[in-house]
Amino acid sequence: MSAKSNIGLVGLATMGANLARNIANKGFHISVFNRTTEKTEKFIQDFGKESGGKLHGSKTLKEFIASLEAPRKIILLVKAGQPVDDMIAELSPLLDKNDIIIDCGNSHFKDTERRQNALASQGLNFIGCGISGGEEGALHGPSLMPGGSKAAWEKIRPIFEKVAAKDFAGKPCVIHIGDLGSGHFVKMVHNGIEYAIMQILAESYDILKNIGKFTNPELSKIFAGYNKNSNLKSFLIEITTKIFNKKEDGKFIIDYIKDAAGQKGTGKWTTEIAHDLGVYSPTINVAVDARIVSGDTKVREMSQGMLKQNITAKKITISGKKNLIKQVENALELATILCYEQGISLISKTSKEFDWKLNLAEITRIWQGGCIIRSSYLKDLTTALNPANEKAAMSAFQKIMKTLNGDKQKSWRKLMSLAMESGIPTPAFYACLGYFDSYAKARLPQNLIQAQRDFFGAHGYERTDKEGSFHTEW
């Protein structure tokens, strides 16, 4: 190759390989490097032709660095954690001032800030870029959430804007999120919302399967119906309809998948920062817990015989089944809105705390395409969060409030009673309703907690009828 590549990428696992192909398909020359050289060779063998000669494999890091135009732009897609630090340590001595490393892995935003500081002292730029959309997104257009130096962003912008998915209006699903670790932070909260929505979908499945007695093909049809609702139409529901229909060797795969859900940490990190900053995000907390208990298989198997659910099973009628489908739809619709709300509140509070000045409307806009939580509801949410058009924002906000406050809420409450009576655990649905009910009350019962704290620890309390701090000899 005579001319130099526009960008480089290190790490050719599925996400890295697909992102590299996407970049080449968009017309950019890209050099790739992988620790295990055979993977690089196979990658070029498999996809070099499709790229029209735009993918260039390097056997050594030196060769890789030499193949890149200045300032060098290097995407890292190696395993999160120590491998990122290892790669940075190997790369940085070979780089020149103003070169840019872009970590597209799921790194903790505090790690990103540590790396940014370390590299800044060497005159190097480090961008922490969240990427969502899974393998398909990486290949055809992900949602990209880069954070770090604005000047460095401007250098990668032409490539990233071409590579990203498109929003509802056809604009790229990427913006400069903000300074420091804000890009990885926003991606982390995106994943927190993803955890919450996936959990309410799993609980909906449980209710429909075990109370409604619906079969897998029926479940697929029900979820396809939900996907016609403009507040629910989403990637997650779309894939759910496909999952229920998928057979292997004549068997529905869903019935044979073990129920222990995996997690890589972004959900837990979201709950940690929410607790640190005092942001109420109960559904994200519960979703993380639900994965934990799902993995506690042995204990559940042991306790199943001991813990007897004292319930009277009711037979469901045809009209009861129809009603149940609607109730679950209503519950899902309102709970989903509240899942997004919890994530947005966390981003908003963190932005203020760290003085990041994040643009909430733009953040939800870039989630409209490519990413796992893309959903048609994000159109209204983006409009509601955009202060630039006050009238439209107010109208979108009122529309959302009307949905939350209307008859669907009553239907959701009835469903929760039914789930409780039937012994179906729906902690994420309860958490969403608890979130709503807590904010719907100007006065909560924690006056009692304050009294108890003062009783046993003389912690003092404030009063509603006079100023100051008080203590009672109880």
Ligand code: 2AM
């Ligand atoms: P490998 O193919 O040589 O294992 C996901 O694991 C990607 O991260 C893979 O491309 C993997 O390279 C790479 N990776 C994991 N640990 C790494 C490390 N310590 N240094 C460099 N690359 C690493």
